[in-house]
Amino acid sequence: MKHLLSTENLSLANAVRILDTAEEMSSVGEREVKKLPALRGRTVVNLFFEDSTRTRISFEAAAKRLSADVINFAAKGSSVSKGESLKDTAQTLSAMGADAVVIRHWASGAPHRLAATDWIDAAVINAGDGTHEHPTQALLDAFTMRRHWTKLSGLPSTGADLQGMRVAIAGDVLHSRVARSNVWLLRTLGADVTLVAPPTLLPIGVEHWPCSISYDMDETLEKGVDAVMMLRVQGERMNASFFPSTREYSRRWGFDDNRLRALDRLGLKDTIIMHPGPMNRGLEISAAAADSPRSTVLAQVKNGVSIRMAALYLLLSGDTREPAATLKESN
Amino acid sequence: MAEETTYLIRGAAILGGDAEDLLIRDGVITARGTGIAADGATVIDAAGLVALPGMVDVHTHLREPGREDAETVETGTRAAALGGFTAVHAMANSTPVADTAGVVEQVYSLGKAAGWVDVRPVGAVTVGLAGEQLAELGAMADSRARVRMFSDDGICVHDPVLMRRALEYVKAFDGVVAQHAQEPRLTAGAQMNEGQVSAVLGLTGWPAVAEESIIARDVLLAQHVGSRLHVCHVSTAGSVEIIRWAKSRGINVTAEVTPHHLLLTDDLVRSYDPVYKVNPPLRTNDDVQALRAGLADGTIDVVGTDHAPHPSEHKECEWAQAAMGMTGLETALSVVQHAMIETGLMTWADFARVTSTAPAGIGRLTDQGRPLEKGEPANIVLVDPAARWTVDPSAMATMGRNSPFRGMELPGKVVATFFKGHPTVLDGKLNTPYRYRSEAPVAGAAGAN
Numbered sequence: 001m002k003h004l005l006s007t008e009n010l011s012l013a014n015a016v017r018i019l020d021t022a023e024e025m026s027s028v029g030e031r032e033v034k035k036l037p038a039l040r041g042r043t044v045v046n047l048f049f050e051d052s053t054r055t056r057i058s059f060e061a062a063a064k065r066l067s068a069d070v071i072n073f074a075a076k077g078s079s080v081s082k083g084e085s086l087k088d089t090a091q092t093l094s095a096m097g098a099d100a101v102v103i104r105h106w107a108s109g110a111p112h113r114l115a116a117t118d119w120i121d122a123a124v125i126n127a128g129d130g131t132h133e134h135p136t137q138a139l140l141d142a143f144t145m146r147r148h149w150t151k152l153s154g155l156p157s158t159g160a161d162l163q164g165m166r167v168a169i170a171g172d173v174l175h176s177r178v179a180r181s182n183v184w185l186l187r188t189l190g191a192d193v194t195l196v197a198p199p200t201l202l203p204i205g206v207e208h209w210p211c212s213i214s215y216d217m218d219e220t221l222e223k224g225v226d227a228v229m230m231l232r233v234q235g236e237r238m239n240a241s242f243f244p245s246t247r248e249y250s251r252r253w254g255f256d257d258n259r260l261r262a263l264d265r266l267g268l269k270d271t272i273i274m275h276p277g278p279m280n281r282g283l284e285i286s287a288a289a290a291d292s293p294r295s296t297v298l299a300q301v302k303n304g305v306s307i308r309m310a311a312l313y314l315l316l317s318g319d320t321r322e323p324a325a326t327l328k329e330s331n
Numbered sequence: 332m333a334e335e336t337t338y339l340i341r342g343a344a345i346l347g348g349d350a351e352d353l354l355i356r357d358g359v360i361t362a363r364g365t366g367i368a369a370d371g372a373t374v375i376d377a378a379g380l381v382a383l384p385g386m387v388d389v390h391t392h393l394r395e396p397g398r399e400d401a402e403t404v405e406t407g408t409r410a411a412a413l414g415g416f417t418a419v420h421a422m423a424n425s426t427p428v429a430d431t432a433g434v435v436e437q438v439y440s441l442g443k444a445a446g447w448v449d450v451r452p453v454g455a456v457t458v459g460l461a462g463e464q465l466a467e468l469g470a471m472a473d474s475r476a477r478v479r480m481f482s483d484d485g486i487c488v489h490d491p492v493l494m495r496r497a498l499e500y501v502k503a504f505d506g507v508v509a510q511h512a513q514e515p516r517l518t519a520g521a522q523m524n525e526g527q528v529s530a531v532l533g534l535t536g537w538p539a540v541a542e543e544s545i546i547a548r549d550v551l552l553a554q555h556v557g558s559r560l561h562v563c564h565v566s567t568a569g570s571v572e573i574i575r576w577a578k579s580r581g582i583n584v585t586a587e588v589t590p591h592h593l594l595l596t597d598d599l600v601r602s603y604d605p606v607y608k609v610n611p612p613l614r615t616n617d618d619v620q621a622l623r624a625g626l627a628d629g630t631i632d633v634v635g636t637d638h639a640p641h642p643s644e645h646k647e648c649e650w651a652q653a654a655m656g657m658t659g660l661e662t663a664l665s666v667v668q669h670a671m672i673e674t675g676l677m678t679w680a681d682f683a684r685v686t687s688t689a690p691a692g693i694g695r696l697t698d699q700g701r702p703l704e705k706g707e708p709a710n711i712v713l714v715d716p717a718a719r720w721t722v723d724p725s726a727m728a729t730m731g732r733n734s735p736f737r738g739m740e741l742p743g744k745v746v747a748t749f750f751k752g753h754p755t756v757l758d759g760k761l762n763t764p765y766r767y768r769s770e771a772p773v774a775g776a777a778g779a780n
Contacts, residue, residue, distance in 0.1 A: 008531065087647050107649035108522075108533040109603030116602065117647075130651070132533030177533060204538070205530030 003115045003124040004311050006133040007185035012161070015188055019143050020158050021310035022303070028065060029305060039068035042316055045098040047089070048127075049075040049105040054277060055127050055137075058301070059102045062308035068316075071098070086110060090119035098122045100316055108132035108177075123315040125308075131175045137276055138181035140307040142189055144296050145227055147303075148272055163190035168220050170196035170253055171231030171284055172242075174203050178276045179231055183211050196220050198253060200242045217253055221262055229274040230255050230285045246283055256286045263294070272296050338754065339369050343377035343713060345703050347679030353382060355709040358752035363705050375757075377713055380746055383683050385417025385448075385710030387690040387699050389509070389587055390484070390563060390635030391660065393419070393450070395441060396434070397426025402640040402730050404438065407660070408447035410638070410729035412755040414660040415712035415745040418449035418691070418699045423460070424485045430455035430466035432474035439476035446764030447755050451694055454478040456497045456508060460486050465497060472504040479695040482509035484563055485610070487545060489515050494549060498558035507585075507693060509561040510549050512570070513611065517541035522651060524597040524612040532600060534650065537612045539567040546570050550577035550584050561693055562586040564637050566611040568621030575630045585693050587635040588622050590666035591657055591735055595619075599735070605646045605653030606735050609639075626685060627676040633690040636663045640731020658731040662722060664714065665741035672716075673742060679716075709752035718744035728761065 001014055028034055044063040046056050056072065063070045073093070093101060100123040103111045108130030115124040128134040142162065149165050150157040167186055173179045173195050186193045193211035195202065206213060214220045221228075233249065243249045250256060255273060263271050273285070273294045281287050290297060340353040345363075354362035354372065388411065394402035404421070411419050421438050423429035429438060435452035442450020454471035458464045460483045471478040481501060488494045488510060497508050518541045523529050525536020546562055550573065553560035565571060565586045574586045591609065596616050599607040607613060625631040639656025646653050659666075667686065671677040677685075691700025701707040719742050724734040748756035753765040 085644065085648055086652075105649065107651040109651075110649045112603040113649060116604070130533050131535075180531070180533060203530035204525050204536060205527040208527050209530070 001315060003111075004135055004315060005111050005115055005124065005126045007135045007138050007181045007188070008133070010135070010185065010188060012188050015139070015142070015185060016159065016161065018139055018307065018310050018314060019146060021314060022139070022143050022306040023158050025309040025313070026303070026306040028309070029302070034065050035067060036065060037067045038313055039063070039066040039316055042068045042099040043071065043097055044068045044100045044102060044312060045071045045073055045093050047073045047093065047101050047103045049103070049110070050128070052104050052128065054301070055104060058304045059127060059308050061305050063312055065305070066309055066312055068312065086113065087117070087119050090114055094120040094122065100125060100312060102127045104128045106130055125311055125315065128177055130177065132177050133181045134177040135181050135185075136304070136307055136311055137178050138185040139311070140300055140304040141182055141229065141274060141276070142185055143303045143307055144274065144300050145191070145272075148296070149226070152270055161189045162186060165191040165227065166194070166225045167191050167227045167229065168194045168196050168225045169229045169231065170217060170255070172201045172233055172237060173197045173206070173231070174201045175234060175237065176231050182229065183209055187211070194220055194225070196253065198243050198249070201237075217259065218262070221259060221266060221268070224266070224268065225271055227272045227274055228255060229276075232276065232278065233280055233284050250283055254284050254286070255289045257288050260286065260289045260292060274300060277301065337372035338749070338752070339367060339372040339374045340377045340382060340711070340713065341374055343380050343382035345382045346683050347381050350378070353703060353711065355711075355749060355752045358709055360703060360705055360707050360709050363703065375713070375747060379715065379717065380713045381679050381716055382703060383415070383679065383712050383714060384687040384700055384703060385712050385748065385750065386415045386664065386686040387694065387696065388416055388419040388636050388638070388660065388663075389480070389561070389633055389690045389693055390589075390637045391419040391421055392424065392637070392639045392656070393421045393438070394640060395425065396437060400642050404441035404450060405445045406728060406730050407638070407640070408442060408445045408450060409761055410658075410660040410727060412447040412748050412750065413728050413745060413761060414662070415664045415714065415748055416448050416660065417710040417712070417748065417750045418451060418694075418696055420451045420453050420480055420694055422484045423453045423455040423482060428455050428459050429453065430458050430460070432467065432470040435471050435476040435478050436474050443767055446766055448750060449696065449699060451480070451696065452476045452478055453484070453509065454481045456481045456483045456488050457493065462486060462488060462490055462493065465493070465500065468497070468500055468506065469504065472506060479504070479506050480509050480561070480693070481506055482511065482563065484509065484511045487511050487513040487515060489545070491548060491552065495552050495556060498553055498560060499556045502558050505695060507559045507561045509563050510545065511563050512542045512545035512549065514541040514545050517544075521612075523600050523608070524614045526597065526615060528597045528600055532603070534600070539569050539614070539618075542567055542611055543569040543573055546573050550574070550582050553584055554580065554582045558583065560584045564589050564592065564611055564635065565622065565625070565631060566592050566614050566618065568618045571621045571625035571630055575625070578630060585632040585689070586630065587633045588626055588631045589635060589637045590659055590663045590670070592622055593619065593626070593670040594666055595735055603650050605648065605650050606657070606733050606737070608650060608653050608655050609657050610655040623670060623674070623676055626671065627681070632685065633693065634663065634667055634685050635690070636660055638729070640729050641733050643732055646733050656733065658724070658727070658729050658734045660729060661727050662734060662736050662741065664745060665720070665743045666736065668716065668743040669741050709749050711749040712745055713747040715744045715746050716742065718742065720744055
């Protein structure tokens with residue numbers, strides 16, 4: 001693995017390897033000294049063409065826990081806002097000796113361009129590109145689901161997949177890179193995915209995706225589900241005729257208090273509620289659902305650092321050493 | 332002067348038929364037959380070559396005036412000659428827009444000064460391509476450029492009233508409106524064909540219906556006002572069906588397909604390489620097959636290149652930032668041979684119809700697209716159909732390096748192009764331009780190289 005650009009082409013072996021490595025990394029976060037020397041002397045650039053404080057600080061924490069030098073390059077207020085091209089920015093970072101570029105970009109495919117051209121030789125990690133993919137988000141979601149799923153069955157999470165787990169992903173699938181990355185990764189890990197959305201917010205061509213489609217949230221819950229992932233509704237969709245009003249959206253597709261109660265009524269006591277954040281409380285998710293014991297929102301944030309440590313570690317350390325060896329070294 | 336030389340083309344398969352000789356003198360084919368005596372003429376051995384009427388492009392972007400960093404009339408027409416063309420229609424979306432007699436005459440004069448092919452300017456339908464007010468179509472028709480084709484290409488004339496008026500108005504001088512069929516509201520921010528691939532790539536979709544709905548409207552408008560409509564770069568199977576229906580109803584519509592839409596599909600966009608970004612977008616294999624069938628059965632009348640050179644910085648960027656368009660003049664013949672002739676869908680005679688006779692008719696060019704017979708103008712291309720070559724954009728005459736066919740091995744090489752009896756291309760290489768005698772070249776119109 002030279003780059004992490006998408007989950008569409010991520011093999012089962014590599015997906016499980018990242019998840020397993022993240023399990024090891026998570027133990028570092030439990031220590032008093034949350035630091036490993038694994039990437040000492042390596043330079044990681046967070047190249048953000050789009051504001052995302054959460055993702056940026058998650059990558060920053062991950063790189064720092066691995067002792068890498070971190071450079072944050074925000075496109076706003078930089079040469080990029082003066083019209084510098086992606087090519088020139090990439091060549092500049094290359095000249096400065098970046099070993100890895102974590103790129104967040106509003107344009108779908110921008111990380112692929114960095115990886116496919118000779119502009120820069122660094123490892124490229126896609127931290128979210130347009131409406132295409134957000135692979136580390138899907139990996140941290142899968143990590144969160146795997147811990148929950150294996151705990152229920154009493155098996156160790158390391159080495160496991162998500163065979164048989166029923167996952168509903170609800171909301172604006174059309175514009176969601178999180179949904180795309182999750183659909184591919186969950187398929188690879190063996191979960192059964194149902195997308196729940198208004199027809200206007202599903203892409204033409206979705207019928208070819210490896211998942212089921214539903215226009216009815218209640219029916220989806222009644223069929224039984226082990227995880228419900230609510231997607232954020234972007235403000236700019238609200239006035240573009242994708243749905244009549246936020247109230248109607250909330251009633252039909254939001255995870256409200258009635259649906260939270262429905263989980264209990266249906267006997268789905270172990271079903272978790274997920275959200276990639278930031279949440280619109282009262283729109284796609286009610287406050288009670290977000291704050292309920294079923295909610296994994298904060299676990300997802302915490303797991304995000306472990307997943308990003310694993311991705312950086314596996315891409316930058318090469319395959320010369322087992323993760324375990326490095327972890328021991330730090331003690 | 333060079334054009335006064337007499338040439339004897341020896342043993343060319345005319346339209347792919349039996350080998351015959353063609354004698355060319357003073358810009359005219361003076362004899363066709365076998366065993367014609369050289370009689371002092373320069374003999375061109377055409378054994379194994381196919382002789383075709385010079386190709387006529389109904390859809391070329393020469394970028395001059397305004398974007399001489401992308402292409403000039405000189406470089407674009409060199410590319411045209413090398414590609415086997417003897418006439419091109421220069422689209423109106425220059426800077427300034429070709430929406431006045433002054434600009435179309437400038438482009439026309441630049442073409443004559445270059446001397447590689449006939450340059451026939453296309454006039455804009457609306458002032459500044461803004462879609463609000465008709466440009467002075469009559470003034471452009473009456474100008475020295477004798478404009479007959481009008482188009483806002485790049486932008487759709489989407490206002491139905493304005494489209495109706497344009498169709499009606501050009502009847503006064505036997506003009507044609509060439510429509511870029513793209514419903515703007517259905518394609519706001521569109522990046523690629525809407526379908527299975529766009530869903531995965533997260534690129535805003537460009538639905539087929541945005542093209543088809545405008546074509547359906549326009550053929551009905553053309554029928555209603557009894558006018559002549561040309562549909563630029565048809566790209567979907569549904570468009571082919573609508574045009575087939577319109578023709579069956581006797582509506583006076585012609586249609587064009589580009590070489591790239593005959594060969595490439597939206598699967599290529601998976602690379603996110605903007606060299607595959609084009610308007611209309613690359614579609615699916617079903618569309619490609621329908622376009623080929625439509626071209627073969629005459630539903631689609633012509634091949635138009637939509638040659639659209641761009642400077643490299645407009646393609647070396649993110650997909651969404653990149654300009655739309657592909658070069659095409661120097662690959663058109665090979666791509667059509669590959670997609671249509673080698674598949675058995677068309678003969679070389681069909682090729683001559685869709686690349687020369689029919690496009691000349693649409694543009695009302697009287698001395699282009701003529702049969703290769705005694706007394707006809709000597710606009711001829713000699714093709715080696717057995718040759719194979721690998722496309723190398725850096726070796727092309729166009730300034731644009733944005734060829735989607737780069738690295739592909741394609742059949743067919745243009746060996747020679749005769750424009751008004753003068754070889755603009757010989758041995759597959761540029762020779763010299765034709766020099767007009769009656770009019771002096773326009774000052775300041777010298778070549779770009």
